[in-house]
Amino acid sequence: MESIDKMTRVDIIISFIRYEMKRAIAKRKVLALLAFTILLDTFPYYALSTATNGTGFIPLAAYPYIWVAGVFGLQPLFLNFTAILIAAGAMSEEYEQGTAELLLSKPVRRNDYFAGKFLGGFILFLIILAFNILLSVGSAFTFFGPQASLEILPGLFIVQAFSSLIFYSLAFMLGELVRRSSLAYIFSSAVFFASFIISGYLGLIFSLTGKEFYRTVQIYLPTSPANSLPVQYASPLLPQTVGIVLRFVGADNTIVPTIELSVAILLAYTLVAIGIAAGYFWYADISRRMG
């Protein structure tokens, strides 16, 4: 009897995952993001191949690793921002439209709805991430010939997904707390860009003053582990020549000193954000449709 109940709950969560994916696709955000991914993963390669043709700007030895530019170049801005765009509306849009009320008036556990919404949006993000990686490799192959070290891609995919979880969770939490999609997008983006910009200033102040305090604060900002971890994971697995490509896309410098610390910071932010969102969702009233 208990196992049937568990099966039913899994079935319910899967239904909510499907529903959330369908909902997000219907909002056309995902299609716009996919179109943007195509642009970002093809045009730069074409421009790069045209600009470097015969100039030696990028050494021939780095050509088999040029896929790294697309895969790493998009993490700092595009992938994190994509995570925010998908997550911020997952809960808040349902409140605004009054559709959460209908779904939660059924005999379902709020936890199952929450899990379905969270996972549904994240799976969509993973599809965009996978598309980004495949398109980068495809474009690199098209414009720069056969690519090497592609065996690290599955692991890199998982690491990038994990790294993006921090802003996905923060945006998801803010969507639940403020319950208005426009505010959730604004607050999440503000956290993201503030962290990005403040990190740059803190790095500059640290290099000028040498005071460890600024470095420490910089390390614990959410953008630092999100952008450091993929590079920390991939660097030991790639040859030295890749360094020039990473430098080219500004991903050669990791702020967080160790991979373990990056994982710990990412986990801490993610779990706290999920915990707050889940707690608030469980306790708070389900908002009515907003005008």
Place this chain on the structure above:
Amino acid sequence: MSNPSSQGPSVLQFQNTVKDYGSKKIGPVDLNIGKGEIVGFLGPNGSGKTTCMRLMLGLIRPSSGNVRVNGYDPISKHVEALNHVAYSPELPNIQTFLTPTELLTLVLHELGFQGDKQDEIRRVLELVGLIEYRDTKVGKLSKGMVQRLSVAQALIGSPELLILDEPMLGLDPAGSAHFREIFREFVMGGKGTVFMSSHMMNEVESLCTSVLIIHSGRILFRGSSSEVIRKVLDYSVVTVEAQGLQQETINSIKEMPNVSQVTINNQTIEIIIKGHDDIRPALSDLIVKSGAKLYTIKTADNMLERAYIEALKKNGVDR
């Protein structure tokens, strides 16, 4: 003035329930709805109808007091309480990108429905007259069709308690009549219960076995339509449709016991009587004996509406 009693075993209970929004307080509400009833929930906008429904569904927490649905707290025992409970919200809270089939499939998954889903979907779509639109996006359906779909998603599975927020809104007269039949059949046998809010007094009067009037978060009256009318109004109204009425007959009507006012409009006469004595037998005798042709004689159709307006007036609401 409230009467929280019910007919059959209790399916819905409010015990001294208060919802305090800070700027506004609903309650304390005491309520007991029994199985097999069709309850019409009446009240002006902002009186607390939707709050009560949302409390029943566990969508909001009471600030104090208790709510029980099928004996369970709809917040802490949400699944147990809402098993076999279905809700039809007001328009238009259905995702527009879904088709009726997709929405109903999702609902069946939520309900953990074990039977043939396609058969069940076909059954309810045929019942509400939407089978031809099963694969049309909700965004392309008319207002009335969305309302039908809203009721369909409540009727799917095996609900025993329907909580309906303005279920007839946007329906044409034929659709309203069809839905009245559906709800009557639903409660037949005493297993099903319907709790519906509505601003359509005629619908409530003709359909509901019990009426609740709420205002400022307090239940003002509870009972059958006729009980509420008798409690609130100190007069009754009879309408007569007749041809060939002489002034002498009209004068005789005016002189009948307790008749306080007679208004003539073409062939229709409206007679206001103090109290609730039934003067129709004496009245019909009088008209027939006068030689006039009597077509109809009945209690006025809008008595519940009059009682409702009067009840609100007595509580300081003019419009």
